[in-house]
Amino acid sequence: MISLALEVGKVQTPEAVMFWFLAPLAVIAALGILLVKKAVHSALLMAWVMVTLAIFYIAQDALFLGIVQIVVYTGAVMMLFLFILMLVGVDSADSLTETIRGLRPIAIVAAVGFGGLLISLIGRATMGSDMTGLAGSDGANNIETLSSLLFTKYVWAFEVVSALLITAALGAMVLAHNQRTTARPTQRQLSAARFRTGSLAAAAGLPGPGVFARHNAVDVPALLPDGTAAPTSISATLKARGDVIDSKPFQLGEQIDEEE
Amino acid sequence: MTSSLLVYLIALPLAGAAILLAAGKRSNSWGHLLGTATSAASFGVGAYLFTQMLGRATSDRAIEQRLFSWIAVGKFQVDAGLLLDQLSICFVLLITGVGTLIHIYSIAYMSHDHDRRRFFAYLNLFIAAMLLLVLGNSYLNLYVGWEGVGLASYLLIGFWNQKPTYAAAAKKAFVMNRIGDMGLSFAIMIAFATFGTVSFAGVKEHAHHASSTALTAMGIMLLVAAAGKSAQFPLQAWLGDAMAGPTPVSALIHAATMVTAGVYLITRSNFVFDAAPNAQLAVAIIGAITLLFGALVGTAKDDIKKALAASTMSQIGYMILGTGLGAAGYAFAIMHLLTHGFFKAGMFLGAGSVMHGMDDEVNMRKYGGLAKFMPITAVTFGFGYLAIIGVPPFAGFYSKDKIIEVALNAGGARGILLGGAALLGAAITAFYMTRVVILTFAGAKRWDAKAHPHESPVLMWLPMAILAIGSITSGYFFSRGDALRNWLAPVVEHGHVEEQELLSPEVTSLLALGLVLIGVAIAVLKYRREVADTAPTNVSIFTKIARRDLLQDDFNEAVFMRPGQAITSGLVSVDEKVIDGAVRGVGAMTLGSGSAIRTTQNGYVRSYAAAILIGAILLIGAIWVVVQ
């Protein structure tokens, strides 16, 4: 078991060293979440903050929580974030210019005031200097003590939270559910529609994306015989979030020109 | 004494009206018969009650019927109750009797009108309302009937409301009556405030103890009410225009019955006026003014119905004058009312008969020499004429002479002035009535070629004949041995009536007869020659004023209508600018503050989050201050 608190009631030097090494990194990573443009970078920085916090938990005799932090947060929750990021476009970068007038100065002033107040309050409280430490009550087995608390003293809250979890799962299903308002078209109807609407060119099916033999990713439009890009070859979702790559560089003739 | 029969007097014609109005066109073929039958049945009940009443001792002739408790609010208790005493039985018999005759007359007169059934419904409604008016045992019950006759009058004046002028005449009558009705409602309020009761018996009981101010105020308000309903000065302007209604209506409502409701009201309230001499004097003065006013208007009218209407106004002036003379005059006022009911109704029916024969022509200058073509009409009209100008032994002589006599004997300058006005009025009456008769029935014919004057059918001349008999005989019967005066004495005379004679009855009668002869002579001299069939225009200013009804409408327009319009338009602009402005201002303020506050609700989640953050800062700040 990792225990950096060698003496009860005091933060020992190794822990202090670790703290002063990791805490600035965590703050920098947290600031990075705010400042980077790409959401996927924010997610990675967030994962780093969470791992740091997990280390802090373990350092503070909360072994179970530290493991849960890594498994649940950096494992499950961050994975969920990344799935959604994939869905809405992993490459899409946000503009960081403020659109609501006056919000950013307000936010900065409020943050300074908020943080200042909190820190001044904590400093005023002077709790940490005579701390009890967990070595006495904790014993050697953190998990057993925690579980006995959960299932005795906090059993009511535990049940309520479990109900909340189920409700949240159901809520997510309801939100994500897409109710059909019309009957799903049959193959026959789709086939008839292909011939009757639009041009006959699409009757045999839409062209697939990718430039033959050069680039076949889904975000590259196919090239038509005259060298122009075929817009129908790209998924509407990709087009909507602007993740379409120009297919011109992969055109055969120009590639030759470039090589020359 | 009580009787359960009283309610049928009212219920029968009311049921007739209800059935005719509800049945609609289905009753077209029999509606007029039903209307006449209910009226006649009501007359039958009245006659039966009258014979019963005759058989009882003087002290218990009055009978009452309590129908139901109408209003019971704390100490204010009003029962719907009916009272039939010596005074109301006179009216009941007049209303139902003359009413039935006019129903019969109308069957023929209105036979060409496709809305005859509706006409009879309104007539029945009028009979019911008028009976309620004279039978109610309290001012509030009377008020219901008072409004009912006003409604019936409005409906019947505007019966041919397809003509805008007729509809306007109906509205004019209605609006001017409202002023009088307001007076009556004020009188009722004063009665309640002063006596705590509105029943005739209750007010009579307490009248001696009340303050003279309250009694005078109530008397004046009752006079206003009477002036409105009876077309007395200064609320007289509607009566002439009310002739827009069918002639039977003019005969029944605007000559014989409804317009005399004011006389009934004042006579019924004799205990108020006897205790308020100032109000009583005001009644006499109003009566004297109106009798001269009406007479003067009557001299200038070429429209036969309007001439008769002016005459009605004048004759009611006599009645009001009589009621204003105190205990001595009530009986004669009622007597004149009854005789006038006969002869004026008869003359109106005669005028209707003439119009019926002359293709609805009303201009007397287009008549002339009609006696040859309509002998029965001419004779019955002639009897009415002799009655109204007061030639013995016709009815008007007995009643009008008595009023003149009582007026002269009122004492001092007051007696001379009032009596003098009444005498002068008699002379003018003789003049204009003679003018009417000569222009209509005598002289050369002046009518258009397309007119074919003919005698009216029996259903029309029979009522005229019956009314003519009444015009001849009623006065004699009423005055023989002071019959009517003794009959009414329990109702209107309390204690000793002091008689002071200025002139003896014989001298008064001779004086009046002399003046009447002078009036007749002037008219005969003036109109025996050729009469132009259009009214001459090069006449004196006085004639022009008289033709314009002594400027009554001009006065009302200048004094009431124009300022009223100015006040109204002023109030409208105040309403639009100030009140609406305030309302709009509140609205604009709400809108403005709303759109100002709305900017905080901009829909951006992030600004909400910032607000939450600021709130958290304030909270922590508060904690910080607390732990400080």
Next chain:
Amino acid sequence: MDASYYLYLAALLFTIGAVGVVVRRNAIVVFMCIELMLNAANLAFVTFSRINGNLDGQVMAFFTMVVAACEVVVGLAIIVTIFRSRRSASVDDASLLKR
């Protein structure tokens, strides 16, 4: 050094998360910042647990994690729903309330 430095760190991280919620438009980043705030609170809980010498703070942190998981599930579902209809993950685009 005493344990209250962990509290200062927690306050700092919480403030950074709060600012992130206000200034970032991408709904996913906003959610990450909310997670950051929750984690900061958790750190404070664990530190309090250590200072007070009992495990109640750790139990609270445990519950917070569960609630945070619920919040993430529902929140991401909402993001997906909004993205499906508006083709955007910007929280400013979901501002129909003002019109």
